[in-house]
Amino acid sequence: MTVLAPRTVDELERILADSPDHTILSGGTDLMVEVNLHGRRPTAIVSLRSVEELHAWTFDHERVTIGAAVPYATMEVGELAGLVPALAQAARTVGSPQIRAAGTLGGNLGTCSPAGDGLPVLSALEATVHIRGNGDRRDVPFADFMVGVKRNALRAGEFVHSVSIPRVDGWQGYAKVGTRNAMVIANASTCLVRDRSAGRVRVALGAVGPTILRCPEAESWLAANSDLRGNTPPSADVRAEFSRLVSQASRPIDDHRSTAEYRRHAVGVLARRLLERSYQ
Ligand SMILES: Cc1cc2nc3c(=O)[nH]c(=O)nc-3n(C[C@H](O)[C@H](O)[C@H](O)COP(=O)(O)OP(=O)(O)OC[C@H]3O[C@@H](n4cnc5c(N)ncnc54)[C@H](O)[C@@H]3O)c2cc1C
Structure with missing residues (x-):
């Protein structure tokens, strides 16, 4: 060679x-x-x-x-x-x-x-x-x-x-779930960026579609229903609806690593947790 x-x-x-x-x-x-x-x-x-x-x-x-x-x-x-x-x-x-x-x-x-x-x-x-x-x-x-x-x-x-x-003025974080805690390919992953100056949140999902997916509906709904510029966390109801909209944006499949149902649920949970962390 x-x-x-x-x-x-x-x-x-x-x-x-x-x-x-x-x-x-x-x-x-x-x-x-x-x-x-x-x-x-x-x-x-x-x-x-x-x-x-x-x-x-x-x-x-x-x-x-x-x-x-x-x-x-x-x-x-x-x-x-x-x-x-x-x-x-x-x-x-x-x-x-x-x-x-x-x-x-x-x-x-x-x-x-x-x-x-x-x-x-x-x-x-x-x-x-x-x-x-x-x-x-x-x-x-x-x-x-x-x-x-x-x-x-x-x-x-x-x-x-x-x-x-x-560079973003605000919080950013990444989380993934797999079948164990280390040395693992993601079954589902999420990155969340809270851009305080723009008053926007941006969410991207991995392993739940043929490409990395953004969540435009969840992003704009959250911007309209919470204070993304300030320090007041969204209410539990708002966080739950945001989580649902993120799950809805995913297009997962069943394969040898996980099921579509679990992956859809997981990205919603990850996005909600990352949003909560962005106010801590
Ligand atoms: C044990 C193990 C665990 C792993 N765990 C993870 C994990 O947890 N998460 C994860 O994301 N990945 C994981 N991977 C996959 C891999 O480590 C990543 O995808 C890594 O980013 C690949 O980078 P590399 O430099 O080694 O790419 P290479 O193997 O050198 O290249 C990968 C491909 O990209 C092409 N390529 C490389 N550089 C360029 C360039 N500059 N321009 C155009 N094409 C290019 C190559 O031709 C090849 O087709 C794992 C792999 C192994 C073996």
Whole structure:
């Protein structure tokens, strides 16, 4: 097998433009499962390990920009965790320390599983995916990036360069449920952002539909029926109706991990709990 190790983004771009069928390897925590367990046989690998620019993150007063090859271990602690707490919470739930040392947001986006823990966070925070390839740059809102189960908007020869996440004045959190407390793929997950300046709440659901789902009806109903700018928590009735509307927005299926009924119930409970935490 050919393994290429570009050192710059330009070099990476040239390799993929010439050979769009080459397979990108970032942390390898999804790809190597495909190779070792599912018989995938890439003819050539392009490793992102030496492309320094993709391992960097930056921020200014408007947004946080995270390179595609930044590992979860960097997101879960320190300054980056303080800037995007929901992403830190999601990162802490990914696999084991070994998986978090290797696995990246670029890989989560490359695989685009509805259960990917980074994806509801990118959805609720209305992140933009920065794409490079074929001598071009495209900025795609996360809402348009994920187009189906394990399908994304990347074209041949393109790769995820980075993700930028607008900074929010308000609370943000992520929670998931699985069949055990650690090393588990989500059966249902929820990210909630309470944007105090805008008086809005944004809710994104994972593992309960073919893509990450937003909950526009629940979001606008809550904005009309509670004080999202202030410190007064919504009443129990309002929280219960919000939970019901979130459940109603889900489109879960029964599979080997869980039932549709449980998943629908779980996202409503997670959203209500996150809303309550946003006032504590
Ligand atoms: C034991 C175990 C536990 C896990 N637990 C979780 C979990 O709890 N939550 C969760 O969300 N995931 C989990 N995963 C899956 C995996 O860790 C994540 O999806 C991770 O984000 C993948 O990142 P990676 O860098 O390892 O991707 P890789 O495996 O390197 O790549 C994955 C796919 O994305 C493509 N790709 C990678 N980078 C780019 C890029 N920059 N541009 C375009 N395409 C790219 C690759 O070609 C490949 O198709 C687990 C995996 C294992 C093995």
